[in-house]
Amino acid sequence: MDTTTSKNKHLFFDDIMAMDRFPRMHLMNTISGLKGAHLLGTVSHKGTPNLGVFSSIVHVGANPPHLGFIMRPLTVPRHTYHNIKAKGFFTLNSIHPSFLAKAHQSSANYRVEESEFEAVGLQPFYTESHPAPYVDESPIKIGLEWVEEHHIKANGTLFIVGKVVEVIFPEEAMAPSGHILHDQLETMAVSGLDTYYEAGNKHQLAYARPPKS
């Protein structure tokens, strides 16, 4: 698409609010671009593993290591939230094209006593140091402990912060610089709720500094 010659659409807040529910949902879920696609794993008090797709994972800090994510409003039962609060731990697992269909299917609304792992055919993997299940098929596995949450007044969503207590990934996936090589791991991104992207051409740039004056 040659965007330099395209005619623009210009929508204001009231135009967005006047849209039908589903087009508005897709527009507002996709307009902010590509996001990381993660399988978030938890386990219930009764021991049932739970899995779902989350696309709102952000880097909070490296020292000490923390990540955060958005939990939708608690207007209906949220198994993931319930389990995180019951057990204190959760996992983030990367999505690879070889199991994308299974990963996406885990976002379906299964009953609380059903394991999404079993329902979609992914393998739970446990370590001795962390109670929540990892996805065995995921190249990158991150284990987190809940540390705090914030209630977003605008719409009742929660911003949840976890401390990284464990990471597991293929040895050759980390460059000597510390960078994880997502192109080689084929880590997937997502836009909105249903449109996944593979990582395309990579451009590694130098640290940006102002020119010397």
Add this chain to the structure above:
Amino acid sequence: MDTTTSKNKHLFFDDIMAMDRFPRMHLMNTISGLKGAHLLGTVSHKGTPNLGVFSSIVHVGANPPHLGFIMRPLTVPRHTYHNIKAKGFFTLNSIHPSFLAKAHQSSANYRVEESEFEAVGLQPFYTESHPAPYVDESPIKIGLEWVEEHHIKANGTLFIVGKVVEVIFPEEAMAPSGHILHDQLETMAVSGLDTYYEAGNKHQLAYARPPKS
């Protein structure tokens, strides 16, 4: 990389904390995968436009439309934060490969009285309804109004929430379903601070539902 046969690296919290500063920073900035890459535009009280790269934009809600992002701790002056609080508005602008080098350069630490637009050679674009500058070259322009912020106790970062008051994008970039076609717009993602990715192969899946029993 055949991750099914790779030997795994397994790091615990203490191992991560014991890493040298830069490898730890790169590991923890990149391990959570691909993120959207945005140019965040603000304007100072004196009228100087400001621009920087942000990779922590998350969807907070569609109805009404809100986005959020992480602002690093206020341990040094943060022009972006200062301007958002002074004026109440900011913009998010997508990054296209044709101006990636300029976009990345805007993340350099320029002096407060310098405009990153001018320094890197990007064109500011203003609408009548919003005081903060957009990036004229960006296919997707999102105008936001600050509504709330949350102080993350773990490390002093802020989670900032904005209400979407205006969006501008090429007409043919929105499907009838409301989806923005990021593959056609060549919207870029980023991993960590310096590794940008083009959107690769797209997989559009159906809404996931449990099988009928």
